[in-house]
Amino acid sequence: MSHEHYYTPNPTSEIVEKQMSFKIGDKLLELTSVSGVFGFSSHVDKATLMLIHAFSPTGKEFLDLGCGFGAVGLSAKIQYPDLEITMVDINSRAIEYSLKNARANHLESKVILSDLYSEIPTSKFSDILSNPPIAMGKPFLKRLINETFEHLTVGGAFWLVAFHNKGGETLKNLMFERFGNAIDVEKGGGIRVYKSIK
Secondary structure (H helix, E strand, C coil), X not given: CCCCCCCCCCCCCCCCXXXXXXXXXXXXXXXXXXXXXXXXCCCCCHHHHHHHHHCCCCCCXXXXXXXCCCHHHHHHHHHCCCCEEEEEXXXXXXXXXXXXXXXXXXXXXXXXXXXXXXXXXXXXXXEXXXXXXXXXXXXXXXXXXXXXXXXXXXXXXXXXXXXXXXXHHHHXXXXXXXXXXXXXXXXXXXXXXXXXXX
């Protein structure tokens, strides 16, 4: 039995696809989710949906960090067509399906295979969004937050979503330590969207 999770670079599990569609404002987004990638289901998970609905752009350069099959980045692009979207994941299958979903919805985006920022060393973004892998533990999450700070423009925003009592509170504290600010933008059902400004 495979013990892969969605932070696995090259999933070996059998490919199983599920179709989903949901409305963002008056636009319809149709996505294919896939086994071996976070969020494999026939609907977008509640935490990711909350992050999608909470977001409003700070500027034009947008990064979906740990993009999975592209729900966050493509939702942002369909709502705000002027955004320059970059989607990043360590999981090669996630990258394949983010590209596939971008093409299927005729949405332009850059999709990069990368362990956090390892393949995007010089880029600066005005908004970075993530539904992070809490199970990876505090050292990884601290690295994620510290590296994100370095890749934001001054005045840029970092948006994270998590279950508050399942690691979210720790995340918010780490954000506050690095950024000097962290607020709850939205909450419900134990889930919170946290935001820090550089």
